[in-house]
Amino acid sequence: MQAARERAAARGHEPGVRRPGAKPALGRAQNPRRRRWSGPGVDERDPQPLGRLASRMATQLGWSDRLANGQVFGQWTRLVGEEVAEHAQPVALKEGELTVRASSTAWATQLRLLQRQLLAKIAAGVGHGVVKRMRIQGPTAPSWRKGPRHVPGRGPRDTYG
Template identity: 55%
Template sequence: MADTGGGPGGDPRTGAGDKSGPELARAAVEAALAKRKAQPRRKAVPEGGGDSRRRRGYTGPGPDPRDPQLFGALLGRVVKARGWQRPAAEATVFGEWERVVGADVAAHCRPIKLEDGELTVEAESTAWATQLRMLSGRLIARIAGEVGHNVVKKLHIHGPSTPSWSRGPMRVRGRGPRDTYG
């Protein structure tokens, strides 16, 4: 029969000698631990820079990817990753209208729609519509400075919209009101 380490000639590496069962297992574990302690410890990152693919551990001081993130920074990364920069810039024109064109201009007009780089603006009076038409080049430059170039390429400026007099059961044909609005 073959010797399995249970007799007097046991395995000299484990010091098993005439041990069996739990004593043999305990001796094997102790020998492995002693061997591990005897070996020199390896550094976590070799001096030459090491493997660039190896990830940094999550223990120790400093930030790691699992830390809570600021919502604005996270949203900015998502917008960039999904390619939503242009729709976000277009939404800024409507959402931040007063900041984009200035408080004095924003008090007298409002954006209506933005399609294919053409922004439609409604002024509160015909006088303001005329004024905005003269300032259209400056407005486009200011919008480009705030939200980005080529978001708004052209402005369509309209005066105030008048109510329709053609509704109702008792409608009278005719020219309707003349110079009542604007």
């Protein structure tokens, strides 16, 4: 190494000074404005896990509330249990009020009794404040009202037999 330096000095080259058109030495950047390697420490340019990037993007774009609402519908069976999920389906979630439709009036009554426990399970699974109250509906009965005009009265009762 010393011999190479002596030969370069004999030719008129000074150490540390580059000739025009010469390639840069290893480890030096070609363009001073170019970004350098991030190094061993943590840097924002380092690769990030996809989940962290997605949650950061959802927060920045204001999607967090909608994603939390979607989790209630997407994870309904896991949140409330298989038996309840068989007989009750979430219909709407607006301003913290979850509307649930039951398969029968008996299940609607049962859900009203279990409402406090269901709210606790949903809060534990999705987060507090996403669902604040539940509105439970029974099954919808068929409407016998047809057309724009209607005659008041009892309507059809036992007309099938």
